[in-house]
Amino acid sequence: xxxxxxxxxxxxxxxxxxxxxxxxxxxxxxxxxxxxxxxxxxxxxxxxxxxxxxxxxxxxxxxxxxxxxxxxxxxxxxxxxxxxxxxxxxxxxxxxxxxxxxxxxxxxx
Amino acid sequence: xxxxxxxxxxxxxxxxxxxxxxxxxxxxxxxxxxxxxxxxxxxxxxxxxxxxxxxxxxxxxxxxxxxxxxxxxxxxxxxxxxxxxxxxxxxxxxxxxxxxxxxxxxxxxxxxxx
Numbered sequence: 052x053x054x055x056x057x058x059x060x061x062x063x064x065x066x067x068x069x070x071x072x073x074x075x076x077x078x079x080x081x082x083x084x085x086x087x088x089x090x091x092x093x094x095x096x097x098x099x100x101x102x103x104x105x106x107x108x109x110x111x112x113x114x115x116x117x118x119x120x121x122x123x124x125x126x127x128x129x130x131x132x133x134x135x136x137x138x139x140x141x142x143x144x145x146x147x148x149x150x151x152x153x154x155x156x157x158x159x160x
Numbered sequence: 161x162x163x164x165x166x167x168x169x170x171x172x173x174x175x176x177x178x179x180x181x182x183x184x185x186x187x188x189x190x191x192x193x194x195x196x197x198x199x200x201x202x203x204x205x206x207x208x209x210x211x212x213x214x215x216x217x218x219x220x221x222x223x224x225x226x227x228x229x230x231x232x233x234x235x236x237x238x239x240x241x242x243x244x245x246x247x248x249x250x251x252x253x254x255x256x257x258x259x260x261x262x263x264x265x266x267x268x269x270x271x272x273x274x
Contacts, residue, residue, distance in 0.1 A: 093250060094250070
């Protein structure tokens with residue numbers, strides 16, 4: 052079966068750095084997405100990785116290791132507005148999106 | 161403004177009363193999809209459409225119907241809603257059906273079935 056694992060919830064402090072991990076076991080791989088979703092709102096696109104390595108986009112970075120079936124989202128200089136759920140989704144061999152259950156990130160002052 | 165719209169945003173109904181949730185996108189996207197989101201379960205795909213007149217079942221299609229008569233619209237129909245369909249529903253679209261395209265989501269419809 053296909054499986055994506057993320058921690059259910061994480062807590063971090065304003066101004067700090069947090070890393071949200073995602074591990075996956077899917078039938079094939081054609082890329083990995085990270086989406087941000089504030090409570091009760093629509094998911095919005097953060098990043099897409101298809102090659103190994105780190106991609107940086109402002110305060111947010113996303114890393115991929117295809118051989119390990121592993122990705123992480125790194126958030127720096129945390130702000131209160133970063134409190135949200137972060138969804139990991141993998142594109143499988145049939146180009147279908149497989150979604151993880153999401154990680155709820157709580158930022159404390 | 162490029163966007164996906166859904167209506168209604170909130171709906172409380174009773175068991176068995178047919179309802180339709182509309183979805184429209186103005187980006188000329190080929191691919192459209194419906195998801196439901198429940199606590200702890202993440203996004204689960206209900207139905208999707210690769211293009212006009214082409215629809216397919218997702219992971220949880222039971223109790224739902226869809227149609228794609230025009231490229232921009234993709235309504236979700238619940239013929240006889242039941243309480244287990246109480247959920248937050250999202251419509252999404254992307255340029256094509258290949259999963260590596262970014263999906264754009266509507267604002268969501270919170271449905272309660274009593």
